[in-house]
Amino acid sequence: MGAATHSRTHDHGHSHACRADPGTMVSRAETLCRARGVQFTALRREVLEAVAASERPPGAYDLAERLSRPGRRVAPVSVYRALDFLMELGLVHRIASRNAFVPCAHEHGAGENVVFLICRTCGGVDETTSPEVETSLGQTLARAGFTPAHSILEVEGDCGTCRRERAAGEA
Amino acid sequence: MGAATHSRTHDHGHSHACRADPGTMVSRAETLCRARGVQFTALRREVLEAVAASERPPGAYDLAERLSRPGRRVAPVSVYRALDFLMELGLVHRIASRNAFVPCAHEHGAGENVVFLICRTCGGVDETTSPEVETSLGQTLARAGFTPAHSILEVEGDCGTCRRERAAGEA
DNA sequence: GCGAGGTTGTTACAGTGTATCACCCCGCGA
DNA sequence: TCGCGGGGTGATACACTGTAACAACCTCGC
Numbered sequence: 001m002g003a004a005t006h007s008r009t010h011d012h013g014h015s016h017a018c019r020a021d022p023g024t025m026v027s028r029a030e031t032l033c034r035a036r037g038v039q040f041t042a043l044r045r046e047v048l049e050a051v052a053a054s055e056r057p058p059g060a061y062d063l064a065e066r067l068s069r070p071g072r073r074v075a076p077v078s079v080y081r082a083l084d085f086l087m088e089l090g091l092v093h094r095i096a097s098r099n100a101f102v103p104c105a106h107e108h109g110a111g112e113n114v115v116f117l118i119c120r121t122c123g124g125v126d127e128t129t130s131p132e133v134e135t136s137l138g139q140t141l142a143r144a145g146f147t148p149a150h151s152i153l154e155v156e157g158d159c160g161t162c163r164r165e166r167a168a169g170e171a
Numbered sequence: 172m173g174a175a176t177h178s179r180t181h182d183h184g185h186s187h188a189c190r191a192d193p194g195t196m197v198s199r200a201e202t203l204c205r206a207r208g209v210q211f212t213a214l215r216r217e218v219l220e221a222v223a224a225s226e227r228p229p230g231a232y233d234l235a236e237r238l239s240r241p242g243r244r245v246a247p248v249s250v251y252r253a254l255d256f257l258m259e260l261g262l263v264h265r266i267a268s269r270n271a272f273v274p275c276a277h278e279h280g281a282g283e284n285v286v287f288l289i290c291r292t293c294g295g296v297d298e299t300t301s302p303e304v305e306t307s308l309g310q311t312l313a314r315a316g317f318t319p320a321h322s323i324l325e326v327e328g329d330c331g332t333c334r335r336e337r338a339a340g341e342a
Numbered sequence: 343g344c345g346a347g348g349t350t351g352t353t354a355c356a357g358t359g360t361a362t363c364a365c366c367c368c369g370c371g372a
Numbered sequence: 373t374c375g376c377g378g379g380g381t382g383a384t385a386c387a388c389t390g391t392a393a394c395a396a397c398c399t400c401g402c
Contacts, residue, residue: 039379043381044380061357077381077383078380080360081380096323096325099357117312117317130308133307140301140303144288144299145330151326153322154322155317155319156321157312157321230389246350248391252349
């Protein structure tokens with residue numbers, strides 16, 4: 001995907017590895033938590049790493065299962081709490097149309113909107129920002145007399161890689 | 172809300188009545204079904220009427236409850252089937268961020284995107300279209316090399332009426 | 343009449359998310 | 373040192389959302 005998209009799925013030749021480097025995410029989290037005086041606990045770190053490490057956006061129950069081991073069970077409710085925390089910090093986003101979670105690839109400015117590009121073939125999700133959309137949406141809302149607090153924009157379709165692969169397959 | 176917004180919540184002085192005239196919706200449905208040679212059954216009509224008549228977007232279970240009477244129980248699964256049917260026809264939309272359903276106020280062209288304006292105060296949902304957003308989103312997607320199939324855009328905030336009411340209340 | 347296809351009823355179940363309470367850990371002040 | 377308080381986690385239970393599978397029905401056309 002293009003350079004402007006802060007690609008998280010990189011150039012995957014379908015050898016998906018990770019969508020965001022877990023180490024980098026953890027560093028950002030630590031910095032943020034220190035700044036805000038909140039705790040970055042082991043569970044929160046593990047949940048963040050798991051989200052960052054998965055190729056496709058996991059659900060809360062996926063994460064719970066992935067973090068559980070013979071000696072230690074992580075209940076979904078704990079995962080939800082950690083996810084809420086991470087979303088509060090802007091390190092994770094929720095994909096409403098999938099009930100799934102993605103690591104946030106950006107250092108957002110506050111209130112900045114993002115566009116999620118959800119590939120229906122490979123299941124990957126890319127995240128991008130768009131000033132044009134931002135301004136045109138602002139105009140539309142103003143015309144409607146609506147004061148936005150928060151918005152979600154999710155597009156389902158085919159990412160460039162999958163489209164090319166399909167075209168090659170059909171040839 | 173503005174004239175361009177195909178307002179469904181009209182000028183509610185919080186005496187909400189209906190978001191779309193059920194009779195009109197039913198007429199459109201009948202026409203559409205005849206044209207496509209599919210059945211517009213009693214259940215489908217009742218579900219459509221119930222969605223059209225409620226001030227705030229109902230969930231599937233709300234509808235099931237509302238349509239059930241002492242002598243006749245409508246199971247959620249039946250409601251889901253009717254809703255799927257109505258969505259197929261473009262008569263109803265699903266609000267992903269709320270797990271709720273709204274009647275579609277437009278006669279859409281196919282593939283036309285809509286913007287949902289969800290008021291967090293009164294819970295009403297308005298629906299509008301925006302050519303500007305459409306084109307700017309198209310540009311963004313093209314730049315990302317992404318082929319869209321379908322997109323959702325939901326904005327949560329305060330509608331004009333509620334904002335004015337709040338301002339008046341604070342004064 | 344009778345078969346075929348579509349619609350609905352019914353039950354069961356999977357998936358998603360929240361409420362509640364108990365416990366633990368750690369820091370802080372008496 | 374003890375007790376206290378607050379945030380975090382564990383555990384259970386539950387509510388809400390959505391789907392699978394199958395039986396019964398209804399209608400339409402032959």
